[in-house]
Amino acid sequence: MSRNLLLFFMKTYADGVGPWKPYLVKTVNDKVDRTGDGKITNADRRVDGSTGVIELAHQKGLLVHTWTFRGDGGYDLGFKDVKTEIEYYIKLGIDGVFSDFPAAGVAALKSVRSN
Numbered sequence: 001m002s003r004n005l006l007l008f009f010m011k012t013y014a015d016g017v018g019p020w021k022p023y024l025v026k027t028v029n030d031k032v033d034r035t036g037d038g039k040i041t042n043a044d045r046r047v048d049g050s051t052g053v054i055e056l057a058h059q060k061g062l063l064v065h066t067w068t069f070r071g072d073g074g075y076d077l078g079f080k081d082v083k084t085e086i087e088y089y090i091k092l093g094i095d096g097v098f099s100d101f102p103a104a105g106v107a108a109l110k111s112v113r114s115n
Contacts, residue, residue: 003052003056004056005061007043007056007057007062008060009034010060010062011060011061013037013064015063016023016057016062016063016064016065016071016095016096017018017057017062017063017064017065018066018067018098019020019024019053019064019066020060020066020067021066021067021068021069021075021089022051022052022077023051024051024053024054024064024066024089024092024094025047025048025049025050025051025077025081025089026028026047026048026050026051027042027045027046027047027048027077028045028046028048029044029045029046030045030046032044032046032073033105034046034078035078040075041095043077043078044078045076045077045078047077047078047088049092050093050107054092054093054094056060056106058093062097063095064094064095065094065096065097065098065109066089066094066097066098067097067098067099068094068098068099068100069082069086069089069097069098069100069101069104069105070082070101071097071100071101071104072099074102078104081104082099082101082104083104083105083108084108086099086104086105086108087108087111089113090108090109090112091112
């Protein structure tokens with residue numbers, strides 16, 4: 001089933017979707033050690049914009065909330081900190097986040113709104 005058809009169907013019973021954050025961004029393994037730990041892992045992948053899921057969901061009238069933003073490791077794609085990571089996703093157009101570090105989420109939202 002195509003994403004377009006799936007989101008059209010979801011709109012019949014839901015106000016939003018909650019995909020895991022890696023499904024919302026394109027990434028590239030360009031062999032750069034962004035974390036500086038001497039190993040190339042998923043956390044070192046370069047983030048290269050949206051996969052189109054956010055835009056398509058919004059076209060269907062669905063909100064997009066994504067998860068989980070962590071400040072203690074986890075899947076962070078080499079962003080320098082959780083605030084920077086959340087800012088990136090807000091700029092892509094997400095409507096909400098789930099985070100174990102809410103202060104970082106509030107700081108990210110304030111930062112994006114002030115620019």
